[in-house]
Amino acid sequence: MQNMQSNEEFTLQYLAKNLPSRRQPARSAVKVATQLKMSLPMFAVALTALLAFCAIVLASMPANARSAPASFADLAEKISPAVVNITTSTVIAGRTGPQGIVPEGSPFEEFFNNRPRNNGPRRSSALGSGFVISEDGFIVTNNHVIEGADEIQIEFFPGDGQPTELLNAELIGTDKNTDIALLKVDADTPLRHVPFGDSNIARVGDWVLAMGNPLGQGFSVSAGIISARNRALQGSYDDYIQTDAAINRGNSGGPLFNMDGEVIGVNTAILSPNGGSIGIGFAMSSDVVTRVVAQLKEYGETRRGWLGVRIQDIAPDMVSAIEGLENEKGALVTDVPDGPAKNAGIQAGDVILNFDGDEVEDTRGLVRRVGNTDVDKTVRVVVLRDGSRETLRVTLGRREAAEAASASGDDTPQEPDSLDILGMTLSELSDDMRQELGLSEGAAGLAVVDLDEASEAFSKGLRAGDVITEAGQEKLETVGDFEDRVADARDAGRTSLLLLIRRDGQPRFLALSLDD
Structure with missing residues (x-):
């Protein structure tokens, strides 16, 4: 009995080193048995082990696996x-x-x-x-x-x-x-x-x-x-x-x-x-x-489709600051110049979740999807606004003919006032400040006039000269408005506040922590 076990172990070791052809396993196994001068019982044990091993090897190979061609010459x-x-x-x-x-x-x-x-x-x-x-x-x-x-x-x-x-x-x-x-x-x-x-x-x-x-x-x-x-x-x-x-x-x-x-x-x-x-x-x-x-x-x-919005990707820390948003998917609207989106009612602060039946993963995906859509086609756009989903119908324009559209500003100017909050010194805009910052007459918002360099606002890229036009997805006209937005966010149990920032006319969102 001991000798049989030793012979079987030797047989399996030999088979492991001398794998037979996948196409003719039985014939190869007979050849191996002949070389080892096996008895019929031993051969049956070896053949069973061999076939089981081949089955495992074949099962692990992809069904559509393709080997490297012997030559590319014909192609x-x-x-x-x-x-x-x-x-x-x-x-x-x-x-x-x-x-x-x-x-x-x-x-x-x-x-x-x-x-x-x-x-x-x-x-x-x-x-x-x-x-x-x-x-x-x-x-x-x-x-x-x-x-x-x-x-x-x-x-x-x-x-x-x-x-x-x-x-x-x-x-x-x-x-x-x-x-x-x-x-x-x-x-x-x-x-x-x-x-x-x-x-x-x-x-x-x-x-x-x-x-x-x-x-x-x-x-x-x-x-x-x-x-x-x-x-x-x-x-x-x-x-x-x-x-x-x-x-x-x-x-x-x-x-x-x-x-x-x-x-x-x-x-x-x-x-x-x-x-x-x-x-x-x-x-x-x-x-x-x-x-x-x-x-x-x-x-x-x-002739590419044109939606007419400025957008940015959603950062992880923005999710908790946007009511109703569950994850980072979507495209956050930062500005809506004159064009198809504005005509359809899309607003800055909306999160575009779906375009023409396709879920929006990020800004790159949305831009490509819009560009591949026919000019003058009317599409359904699903946006998240104030915690609720809304479906809007937008008739696309042509991107090549409309890229020069610019945003408008209709807010009433206010008397300057200042506020120190969240590591920032904010000031209402005066006519002199608008001119210095290159803003249009009557543009509203709060200018960042100073920053604590140890603050989160500074670490996230805010700088003196930036203008905050929205907080909590609502427009700002006075420093009192900003204080109200902070208070509203804290009362709602939010841990951060979403701000819309403009620098050299370019908009972007960022979220600031409300921790004291």
Whole structure:
């Protein structure tokens, strides 16, 4: 009995070291049994243990697990004819300084550049990439690749029936907010092109291919994986796919492909201490690009929805200061200039919880959702006001045509008075103070004239010269109003008071503790 136990232990140890094929476990097990010269009972025990082990291994593997491809050659050969090199010619003014990463004025100036900088006016050539999206010659690239260009020329991938000569491209339209541009060429024959894929179903860890013209070296392909999704760099409409596929200067505007040969991103930016790839590249997601391209194709420009509010995210310490608010979700309205929101009755201090049927997580999500909504569409907006939810109907305007709207002030000026409270010295506004602070005639509120540097107000960024226009989501005209708001909040059992602050005309909310 002791010998049998020892043999079985030895068998299991051997099997653990010499795992048989998943496809033919029984045949492999017989081979192992033969090598060990097992008896039939011992073989049955070993086979049972082996099959149980294989079942555990197989159960732990994802059902849709995909191994790394043996080669990307077939895919690259299929999609490469649609990738193009872009050469631009521009007369530029001189500028001193080292070569950067993007042209001056691009929204990605600190990230990505294809143009050198020298002194004196001169004609400059720049290189970038793009890809054909239709047989009739529409081409997508980055705005910063072609911005300010006098001439745009397209070079096609050699062979496969694509044009062999350089073709001049017409600029159809651009969108600086997403750094996307749409071009058009006229060719004698239908062009090879590639489709867009759905970036929303792409997953971190999926294989991707980046193609383009890095550093002017000609057509090139690099492989990697999706490192992260939903990255934001600078703009309100950012939705970047991060990848470790090699992206360098000249790859700007080139496609990022999934393994089905679909474009799920437009290579746009890199993070790098030296201007070269270190495996942190960004491609604008196809979910954003397809909307922009459709509008550029139809109108030659973008037409984004516009709600007409200034908003900020909700800080954790604001939750207890806003009646009826349960968590940090939503967008807090700081100002309502003339526009759609004001016409619909949205007010400063409202918390936007839902827009057109979608829950609002934060300001970035709201801005993108509004921008993706059709101009002139009437939508339902749910706001939290005075502890209760209200549903308002707002007919959206067009953002591009209305961004210059400004807030109005209708309050009556009061005689100056001052108050020391919560580590602040507050003063009612005089005409001289309004002029000094750049406020409109008749603007109301309390000026912060001094601060205790050990106070919470100072630590949260309040400074002399700031103007407090609301406390507890009610307008302030006198220092007595402020005292009343503090008393009301304490009577209601609140531990903090929400203030609306203006500095250089820009509004923001902050919450101050009411602890003595």
